[in-house]
Amino acid sequence: xxxxxxxxxxxxxxxxxxxxxxxxxxxKLNTNAYRAVGSALRxxxxxIIIPCHRVVNSDGAVGGYKGVKNSKEKIRLLKKEGIxxxxxxxxxxxxxxxx
DNA sequence: AGTCGAGCGCGCA
DNA sequence: TGCGCGCTCGACT
Numbered sequence: 850x851x852x853x854x855x856x857x858x859x860x861x862x863x864x865x866x867x868x869x870x871x872x873x874x875x876x877k878l879n880t881n882a883y884r885a886v887g888s889a890l891r892x893x894x895x896x897i898i899i900p901c902h903r904v905v906n907s908d909g910a911v912g913g914y915k916g917v918k919n920s921k922e923k924i925r926l927l928k929k930e931g932i933x934x935x936x937x938x939x940x941x942x943x944x945x946x947x948x
Numbered sequence: 949a950g951t952c953g954a955g956c957g958c959g960c961a
Numbered sequence: 962t963g964c965g966c967g968c969t970c971g972a973c974t
Contacts, residue, residue, distance in 0.1 A: 875957095884958095885966085887967040888967075891966075891967050906967085913967030919967095
């Protein structure tokens with residue numbers, strides 16, 4: 850569970866209005882298991898303290914949320930935080946990227 | 949551009 | 962032990 854814990858720990862630190870990618874997280878953990886990052890977030894039981902909606906794909910696609918791909922809920926949440934989203938893709942991704 | 953297959957770490961059967 | 966997953970990237974079409 851170390852892996853998952855680390856992932857959750859990092860995601861938890863993402864400030865409001867900012868996002869990061871699965872890839873960056875994996876890199877931070879010194880691994881190439883990008884999928885494992887998604888898995889960890891998917892299995893996370895505390896969406897309250899773990900804003901998994903702030904984690905997106907490297908190309909800006911929102912990915913998924915709560916086990917559902919392209920979750921409209923996730924998109925709306927991000928938009929609410931001031932992030933522009935066009936057709937399930939984040940615009941100016943670089944502008945919101947952290948880490 | 950769009951699609952396919954291969955690699956990673958963890959969880960579940 | 963084996964397979965799949967909220968992913969990514971290099972190769973092919």
